[in-house]
Amino acid sequence: MPWHLLDANLILAENLRQSRGNAKVEKNVTIDGKLKVGKGTRIRSGSYISGTVIIGENCDIGPNCYIRGTTTIGNNCRIGNAVEVKNSIVMHGTNIPHHNYVGDSILGENCNLGSGTKVANLKLDESNIDRKH
DSSP states (O other), X not given: OTHHHHHHHHHHHHTOOOBOTTXXXXXXXXXXXXXXXXXXXXXXXXXXXXXXEEEXXXXXXXXXXXXXXXXXXXXXXXXXXXXXXXXXXXXXXXXXXXXXXXXXXXXXXXXXXXXTOEEOXXXXXXXXXXXXX
């Protein structure tokens, strides 16, 4: 089940060793938690990162985004302005441009969300998804 990837992500994050490599972190970025960033990544001003977050190589993050919980972002990804990503796995080459919310989700490689997309673990009847099935 895909949900098991989120469980595995949580287990791997427990032993994360922080590293910023040669990432460019602009002024006014807040980091509150463990962060590992790959080389060539840029984190733009106003971004807020909390929890245990892994960001791959050559990513463009922000400005003014919120990445939280246990989140892993692959290489060559774009997380745009006013985006929130929570407890998710974003695979290589995926673009989450401005004004999006991704929560408790797994996005495959080379996805491109449109502006204003909301992806989360709440069903249309507003009940939670049961991860055990």
